[in-house]
Amino acid sequence: MVAKEGEFGSVAYKKPTLKTVAEKTGLAVTTVSRALLDSPQIALETRKRVAAAAKELGYVPDRAAQRLRTGKTRVISLILEPHNEIPDFGRSMIAGLSYALKGTGFHLTITPEFQGEPPIDPVRYILKNHLADGLIFSRTELFDERVKILQEAGFPFVTHGRTEFTSPHAFVDYDNDAFAYQAARQLIELGCVQLGIVLPPGKFTFCQYLKYGFMRAVRESGLPFDIPDDVSLDSPAEAIQASYRARFAGFPRPFGVVCAGETSALAISSTLIEEGLEPGRDFHLVAKRTSNLLNLYRPAFNSIYEDIFEAGELMGQSILKLVNGAPVTDHQILMQPTADKANRAA
Amino acid sequence: MVAKEGEFGSVAYKKPTLKTVAEKTGLAVTTVSRALLDSPQIALETRKRVAAAAKELGYVPDRAAQRLRTGKTRVISLILEPHNEIPDFGRSMIAGLSYALKGTGFHLTITPEFQGEPPIDPVRYILKNHLADGLIFSRTELFDERVKILQEAGFPFVTHGRTEFTSPHAFVDYDNDAFAYQAARQLIELGCVQLGIVLPPGKFTFCQYLKYGFMRAVRESGLPFDIPDDVSLDSPAEAIQASYRARFAGFPRPFGVVCAGETSALAISSTLIEEGLEPGRDFHLVAKRTSNLLNLYRPAFNSIYEDIFEAGELMGQSILKLVNGAPVTDHQILMQPTADKANRAA
DNA sequence: GGGTCGATTTATAACGTTATAAATTTGGGT
DNA sequence: ACCCAAATTTATAACGTTATAAATCGACCC
Known part of the structure; x- marks a missing residue:
């Protein structure tokens, strides 16, 4: 019997893998893999049995292996601009994004843009190293080079802000x-x-x-x-x-x-x-x-x-659909200014 | 001849791997791997030749493969707390962390802590799925459960804030x-x-x-x-x-x-x-x-x-050393308040 | 009883990298 | 010319997963 489930860092503990689950259930690794993906090819009874065994062992899939095999990173990256004119802009946007990504298995990484370095650098870096499945960034220019490059690469992205390009892209913007x-x-x-x-x-x-x-x-x-x-x-x-x-x-x-x-x-x-x-x-x-x-x-x-949290949440929802192949024209959102209740008081 | 270097998303383009570089140089994949790691086992001349070929092909190592093989994620994760009492706290800390991580090959991911959910959840999640090599978090409690769990697991972390535990851990705190x-x-x-x-x-x-x-x-x-x-x-x-x-x-x-x-x-x-x-x-x-x-x-x-950017930068520098095995007692930093020049003016 | 079909399971290979151990080459020394 | 050690390169296997193709199993039909 292996170590107790949920035990981390103990010396004898070996992380459970598909192989562990396969041995426990007496099935082949392939079968276990497919069962956990809930494939209809696997008998319903088997799927249940595998799920139970996996849970008992505390199995979680290895993201690195999945990523290597499938080519999908299950990562959304936010380019964080160095400006800070708007207090808490980044914080709120990150919170909104996180909220949208919650429970989807997608993780959020931050790719910083550094003061004095070209805004295109982080985009190139992500593309070249394939560090994410989707990209989010703000402060678009009229003919934003980042948009151009990503469109040419066919890489999913949502901008905070529109551009003047004729070919449409996904955005969430404030009117x-x-x-x-x-x-x-x-x-x-x-x-x-x-x-x-x-x-x-x-x-x-x-x-x-x-x-x-x-x-x-x-x-x-x-x-x-x-x-x-x-x-x-x-x-x-x-x-x-x-x-x-x-x-x-x-x-x-x-x-x-x-x-x-x-x-x-x-x-x-x-x-x-x-x-x-x-x-x-x-x-x-x-x-x-x-x-x-x-x-x-x-x-x-x-x-x-202007609700930045909501913008982040909408961008998160959109990018998730885009990486699944949704058309960009369904994700062009213009948020309307909302009358501010707080302003007239006192 | 393969596609032009630096070309993304074009139909015929195939991402260069060690194999590509090996074929180009006529060396074995293993040799190329070690040459790029600058191993002294490989002749200096060969190392140069391989580096040149890799650069010409636009080769970049696949992080997923490295992560799978080595078990190192080369990721630092920041737990982002839902409180927002301090304007721009998260933004500045992220900026400081990013600055410290710049050029190291380490990436920054955000693991959100959600309002109303136990602060321990994100820590457990990261440990169980092995999503990072090091962890950063703030607002420590006197006997912070996150600290306890991470210490037990032997997982590198730096806190923003001290605790009352007798066994020491790395922190950057403001006095x-x-x-x-x-x-x-x-x-x-x-x-x-x-x-x-x-x-x-x-x-x-x-x-x-x-x-x-x-x-x-x-x-x-x-x-x-x-x-x-x-x-x-x-x-x-x-x-x-x-x-x-x-x-x-x-x-x-x-x-x-x-x-x-x-x-x-x-x-x-x-x-x-x-x-x-x-x-x-x-x-x-x-x-x-x-x-x-x-x-x-x-x-x-x-x-x-209180300089939050600097705190983030120091935490970044510390966590990098900790993941390389540095002792925690070398990374207990207490930042002193600095007289504020701006306050008396006007 | 043999053949066929559908349902279910399995073996094999591959993603790109690096650790281990083995093989080859090189340069002296005799 | 031969041997040995050092320097350098290489083959093999493995990390954990999933795609592809092949195998097994009943059940049903004639």
């Missing part, structure tokens, strides 16, 4: 056009006589959508607008603060600013207050909220929520 | 005793006549250290103190706010509160201000700062910095 439009509308309703927005770098697709939505509201209102050209959402908070400190004096009041990130919202708000402006009288902000931190800030922000 | 003491001293110097602190749940080791450090300063000063017993650092921000709203009226002024997390600091600060207290006159806060967000908050916080 930043709708966000910027709604945010600008809120500012207008609050009485702002000038509209502003801090945009991400222009190479990112979501920059374009933010601009479209913002400008639509601007044109409808006929109000003047301000878009800083010296800083972006990715600029250090200090740079954003400096930009506004240098320019706010010339703004008609009250003016409004759409902030597509919490860091920039905090930065601008604190600076303007320090310069003696009064929020609600001299200016208004509407921020995109992705964490709970902004809720705690006083004076309270106007905000619109 | 929360020193933090709480220094924070309380700051409050005293600012003229506070009552000291307070919001502690994490008592089962966590770092709760004890925070309490020790805090109480040492309290006793030295002879001041009265206040520790809420209805909420902890893990309580929802609203609960912390409610607790202070219900009690602040009875506090002598100015009173001080040590906040071991940014969320609680924001929560308490905003609530007290809303209740009409003036920061700097009626109360002072000293917060542990782990992100850059607090820097943007006005009125400025007094804060002491």
